[in-house]
Amino acid sequence: MTIHYEDQSNIFHLQAKDMSYIIQIVNGTPAHAYWGKKLRHEKSLEQFIAPRWDDKHNSLPLDGLPQEYPQYGTGDFRSPAYQVHLSDGSRITELVYKKHRVIKGKPKLEGLPAVYVENENEAETLELELRDEYSGLTVFLSYTVFADHNAIARSVKFLNEGEDPIELWRALSASIDFHDSDYEMMYLSGAWAREAQVRTRPLLPGSTSINSKRGVSSHQHNPFVVIKRPDANEDHGDVYGFSLVYSGSFLAEAEVDQYFNTRISIGINPFDFGWTLNPGDHFQTPETVMVYSSEGIGGMSRTYHKLYRTRLARGNFRDKERPILVNNWEATYFNFDADKIVSIAEAGAELGIELFVLDDGWFGKRDDDTTSLGDWYEDRRKLPNGLEDLAERVKATGLQFGLWVEPEMVSPESELYKKHPDWCIHVKDRRRTLQRNQLVLDFSRKEVRDYIFEVLSDIFTRVPISYIKWDMNRYLTEIGSVDWPTSQQTEIGHRYVLGLYELLERITTKFPHILFESCSSGGGRFDPGMLFYMPQTWTSDTTDAIERLRIQYGTSIIYPNSSMGAHISSIPNHQVGRMTPLTTRGDVAMSGNFGYEMDLRTFSNEEKEIAKQQVSLYKEIRPLVQKGDFYRLKNPFIGNEAAWMFVSEDQREALVFYFKVLAEPQMLNKRLVLKGLNPEFNYVSVNDGIVYGGDQLLNAGIYLPKLHGDYASTWFKLRAQ
Structure with missing residues (x-):
């Protein structure tokens, strides 16, 4: 884990566990150069962007430049990462790189959940400072890379250092431009009682997006999107994950442009969002955790699993066994x-x-x-x-x-509502929509919290x-609050989430002995x-x-x-x-x-x-189950079977579950190929005492018992000798 900077070529090379991420400043614009397998830090890295975008005519072709945080109105006609409305009525800003700093460890995000480190040697953070001289808008792009994970945590902070208010209309957490469009997009969709259905579609010219406008992350779409190579599968191929650490309305979008480049962006949903930055005010976006895997979807999943289990979850129960x-x-x-x-x-x-x-x-x-x-x-x-x-x-x-x-x-039929009918999310003099015979309390108000x-x-x-x-x-419906002025009503959806986080921080801190x-x-x-x-x-x-x-x-x-x-x-x-x-x-x-x-x-x-x-x-x-590495073996979305397994970190123990949905006639015993084991170990099946070579289990597999009837299952445990 290292962050290199080459001042002559203006290249930043961020190295994580087995991954590199490269940024180059091109005429003041942070441009995206590379994200993938770990590269050596060599002088040849200077060839990534600058020769391709030679500014011979003193004009930067932003519409084709792969960027890190694109803006609106200066020649890039793709979706911007942010958009503002200035006091003169214009919507144009031009952020230019001013300076940077490298920080040991990972700073906390004010008022927002985020991945953390327990000592500064676990991570390094690059902060790029960009400024629009006309308006005084200063933007800080933050990138954290980790020693033990192929992940980058990105977030953005806006600061108004001008003399007039600035309205934020769009403030995404991350944007990245890939140099081609040979990808598929994968995401999790669903509904109540049918969550997390895996969907995959090819990326074609135009925009593809998932989102929530519901005030919460929602059953319909999870705040997470993957792009992967078409030949990438569970175990092989390049996969890129984008996970938004946020519990409100969100947007995740993939856009393929006329040059067949692909832009991925994710953050707070700009729909019905606005935020007033008075002089001296700042706004912090939620964090996006980006994971790269050259070992397919499974490799990406295990990176997220370990990072989120050990460096997102907190408190007394992070590492404790959970009660039955x-x-x-x-x-x-x-x-x-x-x-x-x-x-x-x-x-x-x-x-x-x-x-x-x-x-x-x-x-x-x-x-x-x-x-x-x-x-x-x-x-x-x-x-x-x-x-x-x-x-x-x-x-x-x-x-x-x-x-x-x-x-x-x-x-509405409660003592609290009779006493404080204005304490719910609502718009004055408008109908209050009931869902499940209830309304949502206005957590943007401190007295309610x-x-x-x-x-x-x-x-x-x-x-x-x-x-x-x-x-x-x-x-959330009729999103509004009587406690905030007219000019700030588009802030209420986000302020609700911030209020929820503030309350959760207080209550989980006061009662650390409670598992929530x-x-x-x-x-x-x-x-x-x-x-x-x-x-x-x-x-x-x-x-x-x-x-x-x-x-x-x-x-x-x-x-x-x-x-x-x-x-x-x-x-x-x-x-x-x-x-x-x-x-x-x-x-x-x-x-x-x-x-x-x-x-x-x-x-x-x-x-x-x-x-x-x-x-x-x-x-x-x-x-x-709670701490082992997880491997998916059979996909229930594409067949009549499902199977998965858990492997201990030292690969000496494994637990396998197999499920058959519908019974089938005239079926011979099947073999199930396992994953994650050490090929040099011998494993004994705790169920029947049979010994298998790890290489045998990984390549030839293990015979499954015949299962009779619909909705049948079996399990077996393996232990290294």
Whole structure:
């Protein structure tokens, strides 16, 4: 990891683990020269850009120059990275390189989540300072490279050093121009209960984009995009990932120009965004984490997994094993009392489960989803002795106690709304759209955040809570705030996200002993921004194992398994009505943070024994699932099978899961080729004692048992001798 600068050629050569990234200043414009496999730092690097763009006629052909942070209005007709509106009515700026500095380590981003380092030797950061002399706008481009990861973290800071206000209309976090268009774009799309569906399309002249305008990162598109060579697959080929560390509306765009160059840009969605920079004010964009892999999609995924698991997630639970839990939602919905809850906890204790989570319906007068959000005090009809008593009764069974909350929401039918009807996101004198019978609290306002902090702090202090599920069940509509002037209403969407981050920082800092899990109707806000505050996310409201094969496979393209909540639920499944064996449901759920979402009291004796075995097995394999290297073996999007495996860092242990969706007649035993093992090791199968050579498993594979019936699965564990 080194950042080189050659002053004669104005070249910056950023070297990471096995990767190089090269920038050249061409007539004051930062131009993109190279991103790929690690190069030696040689004088010949000067030939990258300057000879191709010789400025013979004192005019820079910006429309073809590969740039690092392109602007609007000066000859580049592609999508700009930023756009402003000046006090004279013009929208034209011309950022020119002024100076740079190299910083050991990685500076924090003010008010925003970001990847971090624990000592300055883990990374180096280049900061380029650009300035538009006419307006006084100064822009700082930040690039951090890492010693142990093929990744670059990019962000941008705008500073108004002029005499007049400047309106930011567009402020993306990163833009990069590739020198050809021979790429495919891959991304994760979906809907509620159908998140993280892997999509791939070729890039052609014109623009291709994914986005969210919903105020959150959304079920529909994850704030993440990949471009890859057409021949790149899971294990081979050049792949480039772009992940936005942000939880609000976003844009990710690929544009192929008339010269067949490709521009990738990502950041806050410019739609309905504006930000006023008064003289002396600054604006910080979220961070984009860019990963290069020459080892296909799998290599990119493992880089993101390790980086996000160890240098994005924080706190006491970053490296701790996550508890096996039972959640009462699908067991009781709103219909419960203290005795029923304790009886479910007792059933969980019999199976060896470690944590009970009380879900929706414990507060206000909450008998359905029409009331009480915002009234964060116990419903004494259901819990006559309060949460303290219930938590102690649950703990007496041997389980820890956890709680569901939805702090960002308010029900019109609530004491809070009757007292403060202006505390929700809304536009004055306009209709307030209800979704799930609720509105969104205005977290751009400090008094609203302070109220939520105080009421939650009271509960978390007096009740022995070890886990919180933080839910968010609707998108933002009528985005506005009565607390901000007319000129700043386009700031509210982003200020909501900043307010959320401020509240999460306060509350997770005050209660470091609590494991927080984020949720947004499942995966509606499964993004890196939330993982900075909460190390795991409820992956989807779909608990059907077969649907989860695709959802968890797609989520693993970028996010580590340690971040995925994955539970067994009852059958017929509540979302799709499918009847899936308990063993298969367990094998899918054990590939994430394991738990049960059902009434354990209904288990037969046979089911109890299966569940006890699942709980016991997960306690054994938990370190490998949560910290091992993850390899995808069979893609459920393109066949009747799915398979994946976990390998310990020293390659001495491995765990393989295989799933067959529909039964097929007249099928011989198949061999499954494995990945990630040491070819020089011999591995014994813990299941049957057979010894295999690592090279045999990597090249010839291992025979799978015949599986009978639909929705079948198997697993096996390998240990080096």
